[in-house]
Amino acid sequence: MIERLLLWVDDRLGTAHFVRHALRKAFPDHWSFMLGEINLYAFVILVATGTFLAFFFDPNAAKIAYDGPYRLLDGTRVSHAYASALALSFEVNGGLLIRQVHHWTALIFLAGIVAHMGRIFFTGAFRKPREINWIVGIALFGLAMLAGFTGYSLPDDLLSGIGLRIADSVALAVPVIGTWLSFFLIGGAFPTDRIIPRLFIAHVYLLPAAIAALLALHLVIVWRQKHSQFPGPGRTEHNVVGSPLFPRYAAKSIGLLLAVIAVACALGALVQINPIWLWGPYEPWNAANPAQPDWYVGWLEGALRLGPAWALHLWGHTVASPFWPAVLLPLVLFLVLIAWPWIDAAIRKDPASHQLLDLPRNVPWRTAFGVALFLFVLGLTLAASGDVQARYLHVPITSLTTLYRIFCIAAPLVGFAITYALAVELRAMGGVRKAPRVRLRRTAEGGFEEEPLP
Template sequence: MIRRLFLWLDDRLGTAHAVRTALHKAFPDHWSFMLGEINLYAFVVLVATGTFLALFFDPNAAQSPYDGPYRMLAGAHVSHAFASTMALSFEVRGGLLIRQVHHWTALVFVCGIIVHMGRVFFTGAFRKPRELNWVVGVTLCVVGLLAGFTGYSLPDDLLSGIGLRIADSVALSVPLIGTWASFLLLGGPFPTTQMLPRLFVLHVYLVPLTIAALIALHLAILWRQKHSQFPGPGRTERNVAGSPMVPQYAAKSLALFVAVVAVVVALGAFVQINPIWLWGPYEPWRALVPAQPDWYVGWLDGALRLGPPLALHLFGHTVPSPFWPAVLMPLFLFGVILLWPWIEGWITADQAYHQLLDRPRDVPARTAFGVAVLTFAGGLTLAGSGDVQARYLHQSIVVITHFYQVFCLVGPLVAFVVTYAFAGELRRLERHPQVQRVELHRNVEGGYDEDAIA
């Protein structure tokens, strides 16, 4: 059957050779090469669940009294967006499960992207010739964040409305074009009736289309360049060794796909996420205490909390304080990450092809830099829940904020030094047994003499 299809195709397209090569493409066996696939499969789940949700969700901002089965909100003035999300959760059969699976998968998707980026960064897989795919990957990360944010802003609940209000204030803080950008994006001063329909178009059309295109590009470049690999017997800078795609690797990958599905469905079934009926509908004069965004936005929220109360007044114009932590800092951070292959190439004056990967300990400066960046982002993320910590630690929020301000400035430096030293120590530890290696010589009696190798 398969054979007949194969021959049928070859009769018409002459694909026998190409398909054969493709099916036997070498995939490296190291587990870390499968991290990126988690995101691919998460995206598949997101498109499937998202399509289902989009068939029921209504982004209309028009208000009417809520009369669904959740009696605690009976009569509350809610938008169609909120009401249709409520209906998805309480009335559509299987709707709550699919909604929660969708939201959980989004969290896994962004998390997976960052872990995968970490693998590529710490092993030096971004070096020549893979700079291009690094840029595509970092762009995917940014668009992935946008996908998440536009998604959780849609239900028009209190948490999402506050998030949009903050995002609009950040847009307003951009010099010169900020006010215009805000008005064009929202169709007027916040809040507007057009903002949800527009976010909906972004979230279900423009953003996923961009992600799909970038994934296609990411994989096409990967296919053309082939995988990188860790050093080992028979592995060189001009080859790649591993299992053939079909059937060995395909079986593993299939196992991973259904494992991802199992995890996100289990999370969606048992761990409640974004219960908008507890937050209530968005009304611009209400606030949620405490309010934390989805985890991947936490670093920006934390940065806003830690930023200096510093507005710049020049020539009758204002650059308000959110600009520094929420626009300039992320631009700088992602700029450095995006350009890292060239920054590192410039520092090390390295123009060679790299098929073989580094172990993180073998390039201590890069590893230390990566850990410093993660420490910085981690500190910001933790600062994003400073108010909750203040409550549980019985500390003033001012103390907590000052702590994280110091942490985000000093922590990365400490992390750099410690990681650098730790990498060196790891290498020393494994160099030790090498001293005891010996060279064997056959002697005249037929036995062996040993000479230690220095």
């Protein structure tokens, strides 16, 4: 049956050679190569669940009196958007599950992207000839964060409204064009009725379309360049060794897809996420405390809390304090990430193409830099929930802020030094040496002697 179908297609498109090569394509077996696939599958789940949600969500900021099964909000003035988010949670069979699976999968998507980026970074997989795909990946990372932010801002609940207010203030802090930028993005001074419909079109059309297009490009480039690989017997700078795509790797990969689905469904069933009925509808003069964004926006929220209270006054104009942590810092971080393949090549003084990956210990400065960057972003992310920590630890929030300011400067330096020293040591030893296996035997005199085991 399959053979006849393939011949039917080959009669018309001449695909026999391509199909044969595609099915026998080598996929390296190392587990870390599957991190990227988690993101591909998470995206598929997001599109499927998101489509279902879009059938019920009403992106309309006009207000109505709430009249639905959640009696605590009876008669409360809410937007159509908020009311429809509640309706799809409480009145659509499977609606709440799918909403929760969608949100959890978004968190998994971003976590998978960061883990995948870490694998690429620490093993030097971004080196020539893979710079293009590194940049495509960075773009996907940025788009995924935007997709997440626009998504959790849609239901027009109190938390999401506060997040939008902060985002608008960040837009206002952009020098020269900030005020115009804010007015063009949301159609006037905050808040406007245009915000929700514009977020909706960005979240269900612009961002997914851009992500899908770049994802396709990402995969086409991987296909064309073939996978990189760790050094090993039979592996050279001019080949790639692994399982054939069909059937063994395909079976493993389908298993991974199902694992992602299983984890997302289990989380969606068991662990409540973003119960918007508890936050209530957004009114610009209401505040929630504590208020934290999704984890992948935490570093920006933390940066806003730790940022210096400096305003710059230039010729009768103002650069507001959110500029440093929320405009300049992300700009610099993303520029460094984009430029990293070339910075790295310049440090290595190495124009050559690479097929074999670096072991992290063999390039101590790169690994140390990666650890330092991780600790810096970790400090920012932890600072985003400083108020919650202050409550549980019974410490003044101002002390925690000071602590995290010190952490964000000191931890990367210390982390760099320790990682560098460890990597140099490991490189000299040729890896972690396992202690020889021995058996201890007690002698008749009461002493011990070692007896080596094979």
